[in-house]
Amino acid sequence: MKRKLKILGYGTLITLFGYYFYPENQLIKGQKADKIVVYKTDHVLKLYYQGEIIASYSVSISKKGQDAKKKCGDHLTPEGQFQIKKRTWSAYHKAIDVGYGCDVLIHGQKYGWVGKFHRWKDWTLGCIALTNPEIDEIYDAVDNGCTIEIMP
Numbered sequence: 365m366k367r368k369l370k371i372l373g374y375g376t377l378i379t380l381f382g383y384y385f386y387p388e389n390q391l392i393k394g395q396k397a398d399k400i401v402v403y404k405t406d407h408v409l410k411l412y413y414q415g416e417i418i419a420s421y422s423v424s425i426s427k428k429g430q431d432a433k434k435k436c437g438d439h440l441t442p443e444g445q446f447q448i449k450k451r452t453w454s455a456y457h458k459a460i461d462v463g464y465g466c467d468v469l470i471h472g473q474k475y476g477w478v479g480k481f482h483r484w485k486d487w488t489l490g491c492i493a494l495t496n497p498e499i500d501e502i503y504d505a506v507d508n509g510c511t512i513e514i515m516p
Contacts, residue, residue, distance in 0.1 A: 391418065394504075396506075397419070399411070400470075400502075401512075402423065402515065405430060408420055408422060411505060419502075422483050424482050425441045425493075426439055426440050426490045426491075427489070433490060437466070439489045441490050441491070441514065442490070442514055443516055446464055447508075447509050448470075448508065450506070458500060459471040466490070469491045469492070470491065470499065470502065472495065
């Protein structure tokens with residue numbers, strides 16, 4: 365019994381290690397996006413260029429659930445169409461203001477070592493969260509004024 369538990373433990377550890385370090389699709393260096401679409405129910409952010417999907421990322425959203433933001437301070441992720449603005453400073457690794465107001469951001473993580481594990485549970489106060497390498501890619505790919513559409 366002890367041997368089986370040990371093997372199970374090692375197998376779990378190897379699986380988690382593989383999940384954490386498995387490389388995912390990345391943008392080509394210098395590639396630009398002209399639209400961001402977030403699908404809250406699917407926990408997906410997609411980047412578009414001239415109507416074509418160029419990248420897709422798994423995201424975490426509001427820990428309060430799937431409802432649409434109704435007012436500042438309700439800690440829900442908004443829905444609708446907005447214009448982004450890159451932030452030069454953030455408490456997170458990097459951040460892009462969604463344009464809704466109320467500090468709703470697309471951002472990385474304070475603690476980068478968490479990596480992809482942040483996706484296992486919605487944890488934000490209404491923001492859209494990614495890994496630090498993912499927000500780096502997105503930050504470089506979009507310009508201020510880029511359209512973001514947040515869907516239910």
